[in-house]
Amino acid sequence: MRKAATIKDVARRAGVSPATVSNVLGERKPVNPELVERVRHAARDLGYQAHRAASYLRSGKSRVIAIVVPSLENPFFTSLVAAVEQCVSSEHYDVIVTSSRENEDIERARLEALVPWRPAGVIIIPCSDAFATRTLLAAAHIPFVVVDRLAGPVDADSVAIDNVGAAALAADHLLSLGHRDVLIVASSLTLANVRERCQGIAARFKAAGCRSPRILEVGVTFDSVAERLERRIRQDGCPGAVCVLTNYATLGVLRACAKLRIAIPGDLSFVGFDDYTWMDAASPSITAVRQPVVRMGTEAWACLKERIAGKDHPPACLRLPCKLEVRQSTAAVVSRIAQSEPDKNLAREVAKTS
Amino acid sequence: MRKAATIKDVARRAGVSPATVSNVLGERKPVNPELVERVRHAARDLGYQAHRAASYLRSGKSRVIAIVVPSLENPFFTSLVAAVEQCVSSEHYDVIVTSSRENEDIERARLEALVPWRPAGVIIIPCSDAFATRTLLAAAHIPFVVVDRLAGPVDADSVAIDNVGAAALAADHLLSLGHRDVLIVASSLTLANVRERCQGIAARFKAAGCRSPRILEVGVTFDSVAERLERRIRQDGCPGAVCVLTNYATLGVLRACAKLRIAIPGDLSFVGFDDYTWMDAASPSITAVRQPVVRMGTEAWACLKERIAGKDHPPACLRLPCKLEVRQSTAAVVSRIAQSEPDKNLAREVAKTS
C-alpha cells in the first residue's frame, strides 16, 4: 500500500462507477441505498480520502481561508487566529496562516504566495493603513475582510473596535478618579486606529473642561516603548496617570515604571490596552480596555462567508464596543497639588537613579 | 478580466507552447533566452500566477506544511508556529495551522481534515503523550516531526527540550539560595515531559542531600491552577519556594500569591517556566526557565525537510538545553528557622484572609 487509494480504486472495489462514488461521498445526488452502503464500505476499507487539490481543481471551490496578521508573537493577533480557526474549521474549511512581521514587503510577498492557492477568502490585518496589497487580492477576485487596522472609510468589508469609544472608556475612568495630568502612550500616530483612540480621549477631556492629554509615540517594539517612556519621565517628571493605546506598549510602561521605581497606582495610575491573563495575575492587577477579539473573529468570518456565497451588498463596516476591566492599577488622585503640578521631587529623584 | 489567466493564455500571448511557459517559469529546463524574455513578459502582462492545486495535482509535490498545536492561546505554541512559519515560508512552503484545543478528538478530526491535502509534512505537538493520531499520518505516508510532548523513546523524529536538565537548572538555583522547602507546581503528571522535569528536580535535591520537593498537580487552566494552589497553601502553609513546571501555571501561582498577599520574593521565592516578555516587566520580574522555542521550530523544520527529501535514517531525537533567566522573584533564604519549618504564622494569617 505505497500509494493512496483513488476514487477509481474505490469504484472498482464497490463495483460502481467513479461518478457514483463521488455522488455518495460528496452527498450530491441521491443514490440507491444499497450502493451507498457498498461505496462507503469500500472507501473505509481502502482508507480513501478525496484528494483536495484534485477536487478543487475540478470544482473550483477551494475550502481554504487565508489569514494574514502582522505578527504571531502578539496575543491579540493569535487570539484572532484562534477564533477564526475555530469558526472556519467547524465548517470544513482549512486555514493558511501567514505573518507579515509588521513589514509591508513581507506582506506583499506572502500575499503573492497565497494568491496562487486561490483561497476562498482572506482575512487580513494589514501592517499599515495604506494596505497597498489590497490590489493583489482585488486583482485575483478573492474576497477579503480587513480587521483592526483600517484608514477611515474603506470600500471593503471591515471589522474593528469602536476606537473612539474604547479610548473614551479609559478617559472617563481616569477623569472620574480625578486625574487631569494624563500621558497617552501609543505606538504610532500613522495608524488610524491609534489616532481615533487619541481623539476619543481628547473628546472626553474636552467635555470635562480639561486640556487634552499629551501624547507620546513609542514605536512598536517592547524595548523602544520602555526606553522612550523612561526618557520622557526623566525629562518631564512622572505624570499622574498613563493611558496606553496599543497592547505592546502596556508591557513597556510597566518595565519603565519598575526601573524608575514608580509605584502603581501610588505614584501613577495606569490603564492598559487589551486584556490578557497576566494582567489579572500581576501585582497590582492591571486595569485595561478589553477588545472583543473572539467576536471580531466570528464577525469577520460571517462577513467573509457572505462574500464567498456571492452576496453583493455594499461593504459592511462593523465597529464593536470594548469593555473596561477595572482592577488595581488605577486609583483616585489624593492631593490637588500632585495633579495640577507634576511632582518635581519625584522627577529629580528619578533622574538620579540613572 | 473575470477569470484568472492560465498557462495557455500566456503561451498564446508569447507565441510558444504551454510546455515552454512551464519550463521558463518553473526554471526546469534551459530555454532560449529570447523566448524566456517573451514568456516572462507575457506572464507579467496577464498577471499570471500558476494554479497551485493544478501544479500539485500533476507534479505530486505539495509545498504545504501543516502544523498542529494544542492551543493558539498559549504563547509557547504560537511562538513555535511563528518560528516554523518563518523558516518554511522562506523556502516557498505555506503553512496550514490547526489547533486541537487540548482535545484528542479534535486533534483526530483536524488531522483527518488535513490528510486529504497531502501536505508535504506535518509538525505536531500532540495533546497527549499517547499521540494516538500518529497512525493517521503513518497510514497516509506523510512525514511528521513530534515536538515538545512525547512519551519516552518514540520511533519518529522528535524535538523537545532536555526536560531533566531544564528542571535541574531551577533546582540548582533554588538550592544555591538555600531553599529546601520547595513546592513543585505542574499541570499534570500524565504528561511525560512534566514527569521528566519532576525527576530533574528530585535528582538535584537528592544529590544535595535533601528530601524531594512535594508536587502539586494543578490542571491545564489558569483558574484551576490558582484555585488549587490557594487551597494547598491555606492547608499546609506557605512553602519557602515554588517551582513551576508548565507555563500556564506560572500565572496561576502569581494570582494565588497576590490574593493571599504572599510577598515575592520576601515570603516566597518563585521560578516560572517559559520566559515571556511580561515576566521581565512584572514587579518583581520573574526568574524563569527559558525554552529555546525558535530553535525548536527551526530544528523541527530541518528534520522534516530531510524526510521530505526522502532521507531514510533512523528517527532523530533532539533534546535542546534551556537557560535560566535569573531575575527578582527568587531570593536567598534568610533565617534557618524559616526554611526548615514552614512559617505557621503566615499560614494562619493567610487562612483568615479567606
Added chain:
DNA sequence: TTGTAAGCGTTATCAC
C-alpha cells in the same frame, strides 16, 4: 438512478 466521458490547469514524457 447509474455510467461514460470530458475537462479543470498543470507538468512529464517523448518525439521532433
Added chain:
DNA sequence: GTGATAACGCTTACAA
C-alpha cells in the same frame, strides 16, 4: 531546445 500529448484525481454534464 521546443512542442504535442497524455495524465494527475476529481466533478459534472449528459447519455443511457
